[in-house]
Amino acid sequence: MNNKCISYSVKISLYSIAQYTLAATASVILHLSFRWIGRLPVQFPTETSMQRDKSFKSKGPELTEDDVPRPSLALHLRATIILVVLCLLGSFSTLPMLMAARANAGQAYTMGLLPLMGIAALQTLVLFGLAAFLGLRAAAACGLSGAPFIVRCAGGNGPVPVVRSFLIAAGLGIIAGLMVVAADLMVFQAGATRFSMPAFDRSLGLSLLTGVLYGGVNEEVLMRLFLVSGLVYLLVRIFTKDRKMRSWHQWTAIVIAALVFGAAHLPFTSLLTALTPLIILRALVLNGIVGLLCGRLYVLFGVEAAMIAHAAAHLPLQLAVKAFQP
Secondary structure, three states, X not given: OOHHHHXXXXXXXXXHHHHHHHHHHHHHXXXXXXXXXXXXXXXXXXXXXXXXXXXXXXXXXXXXXXHOOOOOHHHHHHHHHHHHHHHHHHHHHHHHHHHHHHHXXXXXXXXXXXXXXXXXXXXXXXXHHHHHHHHHHHHHHHOOOOXXXXXXXXXXXXXXXXXXXXXXXXXXXXXHHHHHHHHHXXXXXXXXXXXXXXXXXXXXXXXXXXXXXXXXXXXXXHHHHHHHHHHHHHHHHHHOOOOOOOHHHHHHHHHHHHHHHHHOOHHHHHHHOOOOHHHHHHHHHHHHHHHHHHHHHHHHHOXXXXXXXXXXXXXXXXXXXXXXXX
C-alpha cells in the first residue's frame, strides 16, 4: 500500500466526515432557534391571508392573527417521510461512484454493497430527515412556500406550483449549467482544455445519476429547504419587530446559502487538486451561479422547482466534464 493510496483514502474519509459534521452542526444550531416555530402563524396565500390583505376587498369581519391557520405538525412529518425517501434514492446513487473511486485508489471497501446502503440510509434518515422537517417548519413559520407539491401529496390543501413553473425551472437549470460551463472554459480554464466527443458509457451514466438525484434532491433539501428557510426565519425574528418577511431577508439567505453551497464542494475538490485561491474562487463562483438560481426558484415556487433546476443543470455540466479534458 503506497503513500498515495493512503493519502487518497484519508481525504475521502475526511471529506465525508466534514460534510456530515458541518450539516449536522448547522441542524443542531438552527434547531435550538426553532423552538418558537409553532407559535408563528403560517403566511401562505390562503383565503384567510387574502382577506387580511388590504388589496382584497371583503365584506366579512376583520381577521386577527388567531384566525390564521398554524402549521400542522403531522402534515410536515408526512411530507418529511416523502422527502427522506427521495433523499434515500439520492444517497444510494452516490455509492457506485464512491466504490469506484476507492477501488481506483487501491482502497476498495472491505464491506459489501448492502452494508454500505445501510450506513447511507442511516445517515440520510438522521441528516436529511432532520433538515427536511426543520426546513418545512421554518418555511411555514416565516411565509415561504417550502415544499408545496410534496405537502399536497402528503395530504395538505395549500396552493401548488403550476406545471409551467417546473418547465421554466428545467429550462433555467439547463441555461445555468451552460453558463457554468462557459464561465469555466473562458475564465478559469482558458486554453487549458481540449474538446473530444464524450463517450456515453457507464461512467457518464453514473455521474448523471448522482448529479440528478443527489445534487437535485439531497443538496436542495439541505441548502434551500433547510438553510434558506432557517436563515430567513432567523433574520425575521432578529431584525423585524412585526415578524413579517422582507425581500432582503430572502436575498440575504439566498446569497449565504449559495456561498455555503460553493464552499461545501471544496473538500471534494481537494481530492482532485490542491486548493489555491483561484480554485476556491472558481468553486464559489461556478457553484454560486446554480445556488443563486435555485435559491430564487425556491423562494418563488418551492423546493420542487429548485430540485428540477439543479437536476437539469447537471445535464450540460456532466457532459462538459467528459467532453473537455486537460
